[in-house]
Amino acid sequence: MDSTGAPATARGSRLTRRGVTGRAAGSAVLALAACGAPDAGGGAQKTTAPARISVITRGGGDGTGMEQVIIPAFAKQHENIKVEHASLGGEPDYWAKVVTGHLGKDLGDVVWASNGGFSALASRGVMKELEPLARSDKYDFKDYVPAGLDSLRHEGKLFGLPWGGHPGYQGLLYNEDLLTKAGQKAPDASWTWDKLTEVAKAVSRVNGDPNGDVYGFKPYPPDYLGQIGAVRGNGADWLDKEGKKFIVSSPGGLAALNMYRDFFVRHRVAPPLGGPVPDADLFAQGRLALWQQGYGGQFTPGEAKIAGKFKWGMVLLPKGTTGKVGSQLVVNGMTMWSGSKAPDAAWQFLRFIMEPDVQLPAILSGASRPGLRKSVLRHPKLASDMKAHTPWVDLMEQASAWHQPANYRWAELNTAIGQTLTPAWKGDTSNEQALQQAMPNFDAIMAKAREGFV
Structure with a gap:
């Protein structure tokens, strides 16, 4: 919700609102x-x-x-x-x-x-x-x-x-018509990650043409909240309980991150990170069958852009090895x-x-x-x-309550996660190598003084 109307002030000249229609x-x-x-x-x-x-x-x-x-x-x-x-x-x-x-x-x-x-x-x-x-x-x-x-x-x-x-980006938006055309059914709560992979491979038609390829699944890019469902679903976590150590390199954490990398590199069912066609356009065009999204994904692109071209819906992502979908409010x-x-x-x-x-x-x-x-x-x-x-x-x-570094530097940590894992998910290195090389940076972020903004 953006503000609208003529400029006004509240309690001093610094607090100036912007006029935007909505x-x-x-x-x-x-x-x-x-x-x-x-x-x-x-x-x-x-x-x-x-x-x-x-x-x-x-x-x-x-x-x-x-x-x-x-x-x-x-x-x-x-x-x-x-x-x-x-x-x-x-x-x-x-x-x-x-x-x-x-x-x-x-x-x-x-x-x-x-x-x-x-x-x-x-x-x-x-x-x-x-x-x-x-x-x-x-x-x-x-x-x-x-x-x-x-x-x-x-x-x-x-x-x-x-x-x-x-509770994080734990939703799975789906194009039912595209799935049916490939002989597959719409996802439901019984789906496992193996089932999702199987269906994504069956739907995908990827030949290197960004304007014509059909993709089975677009996972959320490397992100604390984007992968917390799979990481915690495997009984692992990004941080220890005290928020002082970066611990995602545990077996369960690496298994979750490697699964995500496989969608891009091994199975090739996902549109490339940073590709030329926005994900919302891919979905609205009927070229993306499954798309990891948050709660707001039911509005983006939404029926306004889909305009009745195909049936669509949303369920939650599959459970992890613990039998649960990991989450964080x-x-x-x-x-x-x-x-x-x-x-x-x-x-x-x-x-x-x-x-x-x-x-x-x-x-x-x-x-x-x-x-x-x-x-x-x-x-x-x-x-x-x-x-x-x-x-x-x-x-x-x-869902679990919000959990973050003890020094409140969550945004800085999340930026480092994206910078570290993106090359791995593009196939330039492995998750293990990327995380090992970045550990000094993660340790340095966790060791900083509390975030104060000024």
Whole structure:
């Protein structure tokens, strides 16, 4: 959700929003109006004294939905609380701007913070603890996914609400017509990785022509969250429990990574990394049978581009040797600035954005991932109106909490994973050799001081 409208400021000239149109957010406005005012969750809302608060988000879709959908709906229920919004642009610059605002005592009352930067902000005192406010308001967290809340804790204290989340890129988008043409059936929960490989080989017609080849399977490129399903599904992990050691070179971890490499190098069923045709175009053109995607993959390319040319759907990836699909929650949290002068009003806004009727329009439009509450995840409208919401629900509720390096340098580590494994998946070296040569770099990243952004 991108912001839209004329330029405005909130709490100083630094917090300037960008004007961008957003059709998804516009349709969400109508949907939310149709829903009516949401009921409060877990206790009656307090009557709050007149106040003015500002909400800070990164650039892009989060801002549009905030301005066009959520803030107008909140204003109808809370006429005594005036809300302004400001976008601070994209990551990673967003994080430095938040820290700079905090240090300068000029930041919004409500601050967007995903897991990628949450811990670094919390360690610097940017955020206010939420549980005392919740207790005072008699707010009940029983409906929340526990790991979603745990993903927004720092040193045991809750500093954010899980406004949106997903369990990593554990989805499998499929072209049913392309599979049927090759004599294969659509994937289901019984599929193994061996079955996926067999089907991908049966569908593929690869002769080196990027404009005509048909590919059986496009795995996610080398990425912490892209391979965590297979790595953890094999009982391995990228990091040790304390987040201080890089341990993916265990037998289970290497088996998972070698399986991914084989799709590109040995079986040749995958489009080349960095190829000339974007994956979304390949799928929409009917030249990609199976495509590893996240929850949002049901919108990209989506029916808007497929336009009825073939039947398609989405299931989860196969289980690993442990009998499970590995996962890790990735949470877009909404937090409160520790310097807020209107914490009661900010708290009312935070609890409002977690209500199912507020959440639904943005989720249905593809502008946001679901808030991690059972009443949101198991809402019947998501099951009935979305192409592939239902397969994800159990995994979202059961996924592990966010896990990262102890020094919070997850983004740096993930970049190094991609740089290390990409040559191997292009056939230039093996995973074993690539990881062995890169271990000094991984060790150096893990040994750095805590990420602070400024």
